Amino acid sequence: MPVPRPPIRCGIIGTGGIANAHAHALTELGGRAELTAVAEIDPARAADFTGRFPVPAVYGDAEVMLEKERLDLVHICTPPKTHVPLAIAAMRAGVPALVEKPTALSLAEMDELVEVEAETGVPVLTVFQHRFGPAAVRLRRLVSSGVLGRPLVATCETLWFRDDAYFDVPWRGRWEVEGGGPTMGHGIHQFDLLLSVLGPWTELTALAGRLSRPTDTEDVSMALARFENGAMATVINSVVSPRETSRLRFDFEHATVELEHLYGYREADWRFTPAPGHEDLSELWLAGDEPDLESGHRLQIEAVVDALAAGTEPGVSLAEARRTMEFAAATYASAFQGRPIGAGQITRNDPFNRSMDGGAVPWAPLKETTA
Known part of the structure; x- marks a missing residue:
């Protein structure tokens, strides 16, 4: 034994x-x-x-x-x-x-x-x-095997609601303590899952705004991203959305895979739709015999x-987490500078390397930066 x-x-x-x-x-x-x-x-x-x-x-x-x-x-x-x-x-x-x-x-x-x-x-x-839920693990396995075809289009939405009182906690909504708004503190879980499926991103263009909440940070951001494999995705992060939901959708050549949940998913939160002529793929999606556990901390x-x-x-690992963090930094850099940002473009001396706000938040006085 x-x-x-x-x-x-x-x-x-x-x-x-x-x-x-x-x-x-x-x-x-x-x-x-x-x-x-x-x-x-x-x-x-x-x-x-x-x-x-x-x-x-x-x-x-x-x-x-x-x-x-x-x-x-x-x-x-x-x-x-x-x-x-x-x-x-x-x-x-x-x-x-x-x-x-x-x-x-x-x-x-x-x-x-x-x-x-x-x-x-x-x-x-x-x-x-969320990377560790059984359905996410299965999806990455199917993507890696190639049976779903190339990834083409994806959407990632974290549409949550946090009222003004939520930000009474001293460290919330402050660049120097929390690092950012919903891009860093809320939506990062969803777009990390997106990145774990689609792989390395190459370029993004973004908008961000403080539309309603009493914060130093943004309360909404939106990004359009392109990936090394050619796929294109939209990513939305919000804390001003009364009907809360977390949504992901992946359109591959041979199937669409969708997820809608809030703070953790189970099997019932996923939907698999094969393309015409590829109906047999549904059997592969349903073939898993993993226990139906929520995608929480336990897994x-x-x-x-x-x-x-x-x-x-x-x-x-840190390498994987850095790729997700770089996506967040590029979202802020693009939104605040009004230009596309490529992967690897935020280098050591870039102000957005030193802080997510880059000293360039349009609704706040500019910070003094050092070279």
Whole structure:
């Protein structure tokens, strides 16, 4: 009989709302993972969290936790501005980090993470859980096999609603703390899934505006994108849409594949329509025997835990996350500069490399930038 592997020892930094999803996921993995420590600067919030999820050790300082605990994985569930310094601290401590989106606030910060990862050999992963739903995995497999034909047209819509009170939280809607509006904080999950299916993008043209909400950032953005394989896509991100929905549609040569959900999908949220003469493809779409699980944190965290236990490479890597982050940066750069932006065009000295706003937000005073 195979020898049981010891559980992956996990720590969580930050015990706000999203940490609950991580803790729930860990509790559902049976003996494969265990939550052994948390770090939280707010004692009351830490007490509330550990009342729901008993944890052997609680720290008020993340670096102390990383130093004292023997961890195999740390979940970073703090506001976006803190993601990079905490991820670097984890790498320096030899602990792989799973970071909530966005991984960083800028491409420059992403490249800093890449450098430290290369130096330490310790990975940083990003939470993009919609990649891990069974139907998304199946779709990428069918695309890779070529049976659907070439991808031609796609649409990606994150049409959500956040009222003014939502932005009362100090770090929301501020470039320097959250990195951007719905492009960075809401729609990024959907267009990351789009990119995981269509592959590398080559050029985009975008618009962005602050139409209604009391924010420094945009509350709506729209992009037209072209991909290396020739496909073309539209991407819309909004927090001013009363009937909320998240929609993706892929038109291939031989089939259309559609998804409509809100914050997580199941099998019933997908629709497969074969092109005339290709009706047999429906059988391939329905052939999967995967359990019908929601595309939430549990599936990605399970995949990460299993990969760490097996010594294989877990997802989503910094290289993949950077491509998604670059799509966001190019959306802002195109919208604020009024021109198309190509992949790889935002280089080291570009202001949109240093911050998503590029010091060029049309509804705010221009920032002073340094070369």
